[in-house]
Amino acid sequence: MFKKLKKYFYLYVLKRKYYRVGSCNACGRCCQKIYVKHRNIIQTEEEFEKLKTQHEFYTFLKVVDKDETGLVFECENLDKETKKCKIHKRRPGICRRYPQEELFGMGGTLAEHCGYKLVPIESFEEVFDRVSKRKKI
Ligand code: SF4
Numbered sequence: 316m317f318k319k320l321k322k323y324f325y326l327y328v329l330k331r332k333y334y335r336v337g338s339c340n341a342c343g344r345c346c347q348k349i350y351v352k353h354r355n356i357i358q359t360e361e362e363f364e365k366l367k368t369q370h371e372f373y374t375f376l377k378v379v380d381k382d383e384t385g386l387v388f389e390c391e392n393l394d395k396e397t398k399k400c401k402i403h404k405r406r407p408g409i410c411r412r413y414p415q416e417e418l419f420g421m422g423g424t425l426a427e428h429c430g431y432k433l434v435p436i437e438s439f440e441e442v443f444d445r446v447s448k449r450k451k452i
């Protein structure tokens with residue numbers, strides 16, 4: 316019963332397609348080599364400067380590279396030796412919620428060896444069944 320309720324809640328209230336399972340192994344990879352998307356993936360330092368005024372999180376980031384996707388950032392709150400977040404207890408919501416399924420919509424993937432996984436809430440068969448029934452109506 317709890318499983319069914321949970322599934323309903325995630326699918327129809329939260330409008331999620333995936334459950335986040337697993338746990339953080341504090342590898343620090345999601346705090347490095349990251350892209351920033353705000354409408355589009357940030358390409359220039361000018362765009363990024365404007366973004367900094369919109370949320371404190373962006374002020375933590377510094378540009379470390381640029382590739383064919385866009386600017387590459389890392390967070391200055393990451394302690395590179397311990398791989399721990401220096402502001403762990405007051406880290407922003409975006410960090411607490413990582414990884415979220417929106418990541419896939421942005422063309423991103425989970426950081427390599429991340430301890431979390433995003434698993435589909437509905438199996439392929441369940442989705443197929445639901446769509447087929449809808450078509451018959
Ligand atoms: S604030 Fe902490 S958890 Fe968030 S990206 Fe920076 S180092 Fe990582």
Ligand code: SF4
Nearest residue numbers: 339340343345429430
């Ligand atoms: S990549 Fe995954 S396991 Fe590594 S610090 Fe980020 S959330 Fe934790």
